[in-house]
Each structure stands twice: as C-alpha cells, then as structure tokens.
Amino acid sequence: MKQFILFLLKIAAVLVLTMILLDVAYTAVYLQSNRRSKIDYLYNSKNQNYDVVFLGSSRVNNHFVPKLFKEQGYKTFNFGITRSRLEESALMLKLMVERNYKIKNLILQVDLNINTNDHSEDIRSLFMPYLHQSEIIRAHYKDIPEYHELLYVPFYRYMHYDARVGFREMFLSLLHKKTNVLDNDGFYPLQSIEGKMVPADLSKYYPKRNVAYEEIRAICKKQHINLIALTTPMCMSTINRDYFKHIREVYPEIYNFENAVTEDKYFATCGHMNQAGAEFFTKVVFNAFFKPKTKS
Amino acid sequence: MFFNSLHFAIFLPIVFILYWFVGHKSKINQNYILIVASYYFYSCWDWRFLFLLIFSTLLDFSCAIKIEQSNTPAARKLWLWLCLTVNVGFLGVFKYYNFFAESFTALLGSMGLHTNPLLLDVILPVGISFYTFHGLSYIIDIYYGRIKSEKNFVDYSLFVCYFPLLVAGPIERATHLLPQVKKRRKFNFNKAKEGIYQIIWGLVKKVVIADSCANYANDIFDHYNVMNSYSLLLGAVYFAFQIYGDFSGYSDIALGTSKLFGIDLLRNFNYPYFSRDIAEFWRKWHISLTTWFRDYLYIPLGGSKGSKASIVRNTFIIFLVSGFWHGANWTYIAWGLINALYFLPLLLLNRNRNHVGDFTLGFNLKSLQTLFNILTTFAITCLAWIFFRSKTITDALEYCKRMFTNGEFTQQYFTIGRYNYELIMLVVLFAIVEWNSRTKIEPISGKYSWLKLSLCLAALLALGVFSDYKEFIYFQF
Numbered sequence: 001m002k003q004f005i006l007f008l009l010k011i012a013a014v015l016v017l018t019m020i021l022l023d024v025a026y027t028a029v030y031l032q033s034n035r036r037s038k039i040d041y042l043y044n045s046k047n048q049n050y051d052v053v054f055l056g057s058s059r060v061n062n063h064f065v066p067k068l069f070k071e072q073g074y075k076t077f078n079f080g081i082t083r084s085r086l087e088e089s090a091l092m093l094k095l096m097v098e099r100n101y102k103i104k105n106l107i108l109q110v111d112l113n114i115n116t117n118d119h120s121e122d123i124r125s126l127f128m129p130y131l132h133q134s135e136i137i138r139a140h141y142k143d144i145p146e147y148h149e150l151l152y153v154p155f156y157r158y159m160h161y162d163a164r165v166g167f168r169e170m171f172l173s174l175l176h177k178k179t180n181v182l183d184n185d186g187f188y189p190l191q192s193i194e195g196k197m198v199p200a201d202l203s204k205y206y207p208k209r210n211v212a213y214e215e216i217r218a219i220c221k222k223q224h225i226n227l228i229a230l231t232t233p234m235c236m237s238t239i240n241r242d243y244f245k246h247i248r249e250v251y252p253e254i255y256n257f258e259n260a261v262t263e264d265k266y267f268a269t270c271g272h273m274n275q276a277g278a279e280f281f282t283k284v285v286f287n288a289f290f291k292p293k294t295k296s
Numbered sequence: 297m298f299f300n301s302l303h304f305a306i307f308l309p310i311v312f313i314l315y316w317f318v319g320h321k322s323k324i325n326q327n328y329i330l331i332v333a334s335y336y337f338y339s340c341w342d343w344r345f346l347f348l349l350i351f352s353t354l355l356d357f358s359c360a361i362k363i364e365q366s367n368t369p370a371a372r373k374l375w376l377w378l379c380l381t382v383n384v385g386f387l388g389v390f391k392y393y394n395f396f397a398e399s400f401t402a403l404l405g406s407m408g409l410h411t412n413p414l415l416l417d418v419i420l421p422v423g424i425s426f427y428t429f430h431g432l433s434y435i436i437d438i439y440y441g442r443i444k445s446e447k448n449f450v451d452y453s454l455f456v457c458y459f460p461l462l463v464a465g466p467i468e469r470a471t472h473l474l475p476q477v478k479k480r481r482k483f484n485f486n487k488a489k490e491g492i493y494q495i496i497w498g499l500v501k502k503v504v505i506a507d508s509c510a511n512y513a514n515d516i517f518d519h520y521n522v523m524n525s526y527s528l529l530l531g532a533v534y535f536a537f538q539i540y541g542d543f544s545g546y547s548d549i550a551l552g553t554s555k556l557f558g559i560d561l562l563r564n565f566n567y568p569y570f571s572r573d574i575a576e577f578w579r580k581w582h583i584s585l586t587t588w589f590r591d592y593l594y595i596p597l598g599g600s601k602g603s604k605a606s607i608v609r610n611t612f613i614i615f616l617v618s619g620f621w622h623g624a625n626w627t628y629i630a631w632g633l634i635n636a637l638y639f640l641p642l643l644l645l646n647r648n649r650n651h652v653g654d655f656t657l658g659f660n661l662k663s664l665q666t667l668f669n670i671l672t673t674f675a676i677t678c679l680a681w682i683f684f685r686s687k688t689i690t691d692a693l694e695y696c697k698r699m700f701t702n703g704e705f706t707q708q709y710f711t712i713g714r715y716n717y718e719l720i721m722l723v724v725l726f727a728i729v730e731w732n733s734r735t736k737i738e739p740i741s742g743k744y745s746w747l748k749l750s751l752c753l754a755a756l757l758a759l760g761v762f763s764d765y766k767e768f769i770y771f772q773f
Contacts, residue, residue: 001316003485011492011749018754159762167758168718 030129056109073293078186125161395624481558491555498548506541507761524704
C-alpha cells in the first residue's frame with residue numbers, strides 16, 4: 001500500500017507540474033496576442049487616444065460604423081462585443097483607463113442589457129488569461145464564486161473556460177491567426193436574411209437599476225469622459241416596445257434611439273440592423289451629438 | 297454522480313480508504329462498505345429508484361433459491377417465469393411502454409382510427425437495462441443448473457449493485473463476479489496501478505475524444521440539412537469516435553476503478569474499429585452484451601445448429617433485440633437490422649469466423665488487403681451509426697441521401713464556431729495510439745510509462761472538454 005500511495009503522490013506531482021507548465025505557456029501566448037479578440041487587442045495596447053469609443057453588445061458591434069466618424073475627423077473604435085453585457089463593458093472601460101487610454105466620448109448601448117445584472121460567461125472567459133497580470137481584472141472578479149480557484153489553481157481558468165480560451169484558441173493565437181473582429185475598426189456588418197422578420201419579444205423585459213452601468217457612469221465622471229448612453233433600434237414589430245420608455249424612468253439621462261430606424265429593409269434580424277441600417281443609424285447618432293471636424 | 301465529475305473524484309478516494317484501511321480485515325466488512333458506497337452512488341441519481349434496485353435484488357435472490365429448492369420441473373419453470381416476467385415487466389414499463397403505446401396509436405391512426413394513447417410520465421431509472429440483464433443471467437444460469445444459488449444475501453447484493461458496473465455495465469456473470477466477492481480481497485499494487493492507468497486512459501477517451509467529437513457531431517447531426525457531403529461524412533466519423541470514446545472510456549474507468557478494490561470485471565471492448573469484418577467487430581464491441589445475447593438468446597433459440605434459415609432467423613433476432621435494448625426508438629431497431637444485413641453475407645458464406653486471431657501489418661499485399669478490410673468495416677459501421685444517432689429514421693435516410701448526393705467536399709464553418717475538418721488530426725492521432733497499443737488493455741503501461749502518463753494528463757488538461765459537460769451516452773440505456 002505504501003508503494004501505491006507513493007505512486008499516487010508521484011502522479012499528483014506530475015499533474016500539478018503539468019498544470020503549472022500549461023498555465024505558464026498559455027498565458028505567455030495570450031500576452032503576445034492582439035489580433036484575435038477585442039479583449040486581447042485592448043489588453044495588449046497602451047496609450048491610445050480616441051475621440052469616440054463605442055461599448056456594448058452585438059447591438060453596438062453591428063450598429064456603429066467607425067469609418068463614418070473617421071470621415072468627419074473623429075478617431076474612433078467600436079469595442080462592442082457580441083453577447084457582452086454591461087458587466088463586461090464596465091471592465092473593458094476600466095481596462096482602457098488602466099492601459100492609459102485617453103477617451104473624449106463614450107457611446108454606450110444601454111437597452112436590452114439593462115434588463116439584467118448578470119454577466120456573460122463567454123466574454124468573461126476572454127479576460128481570464130490576464131487575471132494574474134491585471135489588478136483591475138482581479139478586483140473586478142474578486143466576488144465571483146470561483147474566484148479563488150481561477151486565481152490560485154494553475155490552469156483551472158483555461159479548463160473552466162476551455163471553449164473560448166482553451167487549446168484551440170491558444171494554438172491559433174500562437175500561430176498569430178487573425179480574426180475579422182478588428183476589421184472595419186471593430187464594426188461587423190450584417191447582411192439581410194431573406195424571409196419574414198421574426199418579431200423580438202420583450203414582454204418579459206423590464207429595466208432595472210444596473211450596477212455595471214452606474215459603475216461606468218462613475219468612471220466616466222472621474223476620467224472626464226463624456227458618456228452618451230443610448231438605446232439602439234429594433235424592428236417595429238417588437239413586442240412590448242414600451243420597455244424602451246421605461247428605461248428612461250430608471251435612468252433619465254439615457255437617450256432613446258430605438259425609433260431612429262424604422263423600416264424593415266434596414267434590419268438583418270429584428271434586433272440587429274444590416275449594413276445599410278448601421279450606416280444610416282451611425283449618421284443619425286453622429287448628427288445628434290457631434291459636428292464634423294473636417295470638411296468633406 | 298458521473299465518473300468524470302468532481303463528486304466521483306471525492307467519493308472514490310473515501311471509499312478506497314474505508315475499504316483498505318477500515319474494512320480490510322474481513323470479506324464481510326469489505327462487502328458492506330462496497331454495498332453502502334454503491335447504494336449511495338446510485339441514490340445520487342434518484343434515491344427513489346434505489347427501492348427498485350433493492351426489490352430486483354431481493355426478487356432474483358429469492359427466486360434463485362426457490363428454483364433450486366423446487367422438486368418438479370414445473371415448479372422450477374414457474375419460479376423462473378415469475379422472475380423473468382417481473383424483471384422484464386419493469387424494463388417494459390419504464391423503458392418501452394410509451395414507445396409501444398405511441399407506435400400502436402400511430403398504427404391505428406394509419407388505419408383511420410384516431411386515439412389518444414395513455415402515456416406514462418416516468419423517467420427511466422438509470423442502469424435498469426444493465427442490472428436487469430445482470431440479474432437475468434444469474435437466474436437463467438441457476439435454472440439450467442450451471443451454477444448454485446447464492447445463499448448469502450450480502451454477497452449477492454454486491455454482485456448486483458457493485459457501483460463500478462451498476463449504471464452502464466459491463467454486464468457481469470455470476471460465474472465470474474460472485475467467486476470474487478465471496479473471498480477477502482488483498483491489496484495488489486500492480487493491479488491497483490493498472491487500474492489507475494486504465495482510469496486515466498478512460499478519462500482521456502471520454503473527456504478528450506468523445507466530448508470533443510460530440511461538439512462537432514451534435515452540430516452536424518442537428519443541422520444535417522445545411523451540411524455538405526464532407527461535413528456529413530465527418531459527422532458520421534466523429535460520432536463513431538464519440539460513441540466509442542464515450543462507452544469504452546466509461547468501461548475503462550469502471551474496470552480500472554474495480555481493480556482498485558481488487559475485483560476484475562469483464563472486458564467490454566477490444567479495439568473494435570480495427571476489425572476486419574463485421575463479425576469480428578461484434579466480437580470486440582460491447583462484448584458483455586454481445587455474449588449475453590449469444591448465451592441467453594441466440595443459443596436457446598437454436599444458435600448455429602439447424603438449417604441455414606433458422607441460423608439466419610436467430611441472427612436477425614439477436615441483432616434486432618440488441619438494437620431495441622438500446623432504446624425505445626425505431627432508429628435503434630434500424631441500426632440492429634442494418635448490422636444483421638451486414639452480417640448476413642458472412643453467415644451465408646460461412647465466413648463469420650474467418651477473422652478470430654491477432655494480426656500484424658507489414659509491407660506486403662496481404663497487409664494491404666487487411667487494411668482495406670479494416671477501413672471497409674469501419675466505413676459500414678459509420679453508416680450504421682448514422683441511424684443510431686439520428687432522431688428519426690427519416691432524418692437518417694435524409695442524412696445519408698444528402699451525404700451521397702450533395703457532392704461538395706469543402707470546408708464548412710459550424711454554428712459552434714469551428715470548421716468541419718478541425719478534429720481530424722485529433723481523431724487520427726487517437727487511432728494511431730490505439731493501434732500501437734492494441735495488444736494491451738491501455739497504452740500507458742510498459743516502457744516510458746511516466747512519459748506516457750504525463751502526456752495523457754497533459755492531453756486531459758489541455759484538450760479535454762470541461763465547460764460543456766456531457767453525460768455518458770450509455771447511461772440513458
């Protein structure tokens with residue numbers, strides 16, 4: 001039995017050593033990567049100056065065309081990420097401050113995402129490679145239930161979030177394989193899908209006070225960033241469009257733009273505009289808050 | 297509690313310590329510890345079904361004694377049929393009742409008689425197909441006088457509920473397992489070490505191979521109508537490796553776990569994808585079920601004795617029953633039928649036992665022929681798996697039709713954010729490892745075992761699927 005216990009201890013030692021080595025290797029790869037996601041691009045960049053930065057979910061990623069701002073002399077980047085919630089947007093803004101970004105205006109999408117204080121596991125996973133390096137990320141996640149395992153058990157974070165930062169992603173990062181998320185300054189255009197528009201159902205949605213939004217608001221105030229929080233368009237057949245009105249009851253400073261685009265031809269799906277819709281909407285937002293710096 | 301869960305990783309060491317440090321002095325203590333552990337293990341799924349398991353154990357135990365004590369053949373037969381009816385009745389109610397009710401309603405509907413079937417809202421007790429067959433083999437063996445009935449209820453209970461085999465086999469035989477539980481087990485380092493290797497390799501098969509393949513196979517089968525030929529072909533191959541990795545991985549963990557307690561279980565898989573014909577495949581796939589059907593259904597039906605027609609009939613019966621055993625769905629029956637059809641030419645030409653021995657490959661024509669046979673057998677097996685995996689027979693037929701007619705063999709991007717070809721390397725690598733270790737139980741032991749163990753652990757950590765947890769497929773049967 002002693003021999004067997006010794007054998008098990010050796011296996012445990014090999015296991016721990018393997019976990020440490022894998023953790024070090026994966027982290028080293030992710031620290032070199034800046035072309036695969038908006039998070040790695042953000043983490044591995046410093047001292048950027050932006051006139052306008054966009055934050056939010058796919059309803060930012062697919063709705064704001066930075067090129068149109070650039071044409072008017074504004075340096076912009078669309079940091080919207082599909083499936084991202086306000087919790088992740090808040091952390092992205094904190095990271096921007098930590099990375100010494102100088103931002104004049106922040107356009108933040110606050111509509112469907114204010115229905116919840118929850119987070120997105122998918123997007124949370126993208127921050128995990130930098131957990132040991134970034135005090136900001138550690139502080140942001142210090143209250144989540146698995147925080148200690150993620151921080152102290154080597155390689156646990158890569159196993160726990162293997163779908164997004166596991167072997168495949170590490171391998172592609174190692175090969176410096178580029179994705180299309182950074183193309184068009186972060187804007188991803190959608191194409192219209194043929195067929196009848198399926199209406200979105202917001203009957204179970206109700207805007208609530210949102211911790212992350214209030215955090216973003218406080219950061220902007222402290223960093224002298226002009227925060228433009230707004231709703232973005234949804235197709236007119238959306239069930240319970242009153243939801244958007246209620247948002248202003250909770251946070252009166254939020255601008256209502258859900259009716260800025262109304263025709264179905266501008267939508268790819270009920271919740272997402274196509275490229276033409278995005279361009280139309282970007283111009284509407286630009287004209288509402290900005291003036292051209294350069295003469296076209 | 298699944299073998300690849302944290303719960304099991306805590307449970308197993310506790311049972312191991314109690315077994316070898318507290319109960320090691322007597323067989324009774326060892327058996328009591330294993331029974332309590334097994335009942336706890338089973339109750340983690342649903343404690344209510346524990347009563348069913350205990351009832352089934354009591355019934356088989358009592359009937360076996362009654363059969364042995366009966367003085368007349370009629371009385372013996374009565375006790376046998378009572379036991380068979382109750383056991384199969386439970387299986388029928390829990391597993392097949394709704395299927396028969398719906399099929400009967402559909403049949404009536406096709407004749408213009410519309411009825412609403414009375415369906416049962418019950419969940420299938422985990423492992424019922426396995427422990428029922430387990431008990432049946434014991435009763436039938438007693439009836440035919442092959443073994444003596446067990447008089448010690450504790451020993452018999454352990455034979456039925458032993459946790460490594462309780463939920464998905466291997467389907468043990470009383471002649472093999474009972475003698476082991478009737479004596480005190482002494483710790484054997486080499487056996488325990490072998491068990492650990494087998495558990496680790498089983499986990500690699502499950503978490504790395506099966507679960508990775510499952511991600512791709514699920515997406516392909518769920519959206520087969522938009523997949524091209526290449527994706528559909530790969531989907532069938534990925535599912536073949538998923539089900540093999542899943543079930544043989546489970547079996548390896550079960551056998552390895554049992555070795556830690558000094559008990560050997562029956563081998564369930566013997567590298568089936570390296571079979572040279574379908575007959576050899578069925579001698580190497582789910583061996584404990586195949587031999588069960590052979591001994592308790594095929595042979596009583598007449599087996600290979602009698603006319604060619606009766607042999608063919610018997611073969612078709614066991615394949616169809618084997619398919620139906622997997623689940624109450626026409627797809628499983630179709631899968632059994634397809635395998636019977638594959639088997640038919642070998643049977644008619646008396647070539648079903650042509651490939652029984654080991655073989656090696658070299659640089660000669662015979663090896664080329666062997667390789668061709670292996671690949672052909674694998675290909676037709678994959679084709680049959682399409683029916684096993686599909687939700688309906690129509691889906692399976694459409695899948696096959698599209699696979700053969702679409703004609704596009706290009707890369708395709710799936711909704712899971714992966715390309716169709718991405719897993720090929722892993723599957724090929726796994727096949728190479730299996731090929732090189734096909735004369736052993738697992739690939740870790742032997743030369744450079746520490747290096748191989750480290751690589752397995754690294755593969756498990758780095759390539760395993762942890763975020764999208766998947767149950768063992770055979771738990772549903």
